[in-house]
Amino acid sequence: MESTQRFDDRLAALVGQRVSLRRRIFADGGPGPRFTDAVGDLTEAGDGTFVVHARSGPVTVDPDDVVAVRAVPPAPPRRPSWAAVGRLEQLCADAWPPVARRDLGGWRLRAADGFTHRANSALAAADPGMPVTDALAAVRAFAAEHAIPPVVATPEGSPWSNRVREAGWALEAGWAQGSEVAALVADLGALAGAAGPSDGALDVAFDAVPDVAWWDLFGEGPDDPGAAARERVLVPGPDGPESGFGLARRDGDVLGAVRATVVDDHLYLSRLHTDPSARRTGVAARLTADAAAWGRARGARFAVLQVALDNEPARALYARLGCTEHHRYHYLVPGPDATA
Template identity: 55%
Template sequence: MGLVEIASELIGERVALRYRIGDRDGRPLYTDAVGELRPDGPGAVLVETRRGPVRVDRAAVVAVRAVPPAPPRRAPLAAVTRLEALCADAWPAVVDRRLGAWRLRAADGFTGRANAGLAIGDPGMPVPAALDAVRAFAGEHGIRPRVQVPAGSPWDKAVAAEGWGLDVAHERGAEVAVLVAPLQGTHDPRVELPERPSDGWWRLGLGDLPTAAQRHVLDPGGDPRTAFGQIAGPDGTVIGCVRATVVEDHLHMSVLEVAPAARRQGLATALLASAAEWGSGHGARWAVLQVALHNTGAMALYDRLGYVEHHQYRYLVPPTG
């Protein structure tokens, strides 16, 4: 089998391709390109490398082989810190007290995000003292001491080094993926996007009307940067809901729920697409959402919609005993 035939068979695959680029002192010179292989007319191929497309004449190819997918790039720490701060702003705790670059948050126990110390920088004191402050803050507000840290970050390692471990008792999941996607979508006529949640939105999203803390976290009181998307069934009952909040250039998606009897009808996709169009009109460029790693159904949905993992975070709690 010739090299051109091999290249044709590998179209669409990630390959390592060696090709001739000229001669020096009577000897041939070669270089390599690694990336997804694409056709480019009858006489050439494109290799979509991380630095951009590379066009190669088929006659210049001397070797080509399939290679495994590239490992995902780790987001820069500055980008992780910024996105964590934006997500925290989109999910405002009742109490949000600064401790250097850390944020001590409490919301009467409603969600881990709003009831954990967010460790994304220098707390302005040694880490053991900062963790003592987390404990004292938690005691003051009647919540469990807990720290939210980007996985693998210096703060994750520093807190773990003090004996704090994964919050395995966290019902919603102690390990979370932060997913992002370019903001694109079209409005579905079934979706309403009011600035305030209806009683039906609350009942589907939370299971009941909100407590004061839940209302504080989710409903900013008519802020035009937040929309409460909903779809009503034939009898007027809300059967799908989502919360969308613009924070700088991101649209934070949360509280995506579809009534069990209405699932597998594309309602979640319609809600997200409509929220995306709304967010674009309010200056956002990217969508961001947070989903527990064990929620494989949601992860599969977001993967189909083009979301990719930006980073992960996890909740750490002090040792028992």
């Protein structure tokens, strides 16, 4: 039998990994020890014991009782429930309010003079309270009323996506910014500390409204077509969710910007942009981390953001910062054989 000290060392070496562990248990009045197994992530309790975070709950382990332990592959990710997906989509929609909105049961019909697909599509992430064919007819009528194409945004693989596709609606092709989108999430505390060592020369500040420099970084001005709708979406005003508009400057030069919006217990991150001259210098990571700290100070606990699947640089950045994919959604439009 291996010594207790050897299991102390082995357990310490496996902290942070998923393990399969066998240990002795002694029943009162029993003839001798029995054995039981636990599988889960291993942490150190700080009092000489360890904890296996099994699916059934945490299991405290004394090294004296361990007879075998080994590392095992990470558990396959568990798909969130459709209710959880729907809630997150509703929070994201709250953070990106359209100019015009009409609720249809659990669907949201949205229009914003063409500024972004998010604000000019029907969000189908819950039951519309009527046959889907009737709901799609309402989507078409609303779109015509607001002079926008009929589009449905819906989580991939969801019951609502399936029903819409059965009615002949199909994935939108040819949209420059991608018709498939990943919803990413992260713990806000971890995200706030993910930027690494601070660049003392880089100054990041958040304001309640975007100034001219913030708009200029995006090449946007008040006289652009659709500027009024754009401002209505991005700057909701006193009745909308609290937003902060971050700017990163070095020696007075504007190098990056981000928008952060608190919705319930989540911080919605959007419009992260870095000047081409400052890319790959840590500006985007610093803006993200400071936005996370800004959101934590206002009661948010989690981050959520939406990134087109074909935006590989952004997805790589967020992966490095610890963001993980929660679900995907896509934009569907009427196909040539649509029945609704």
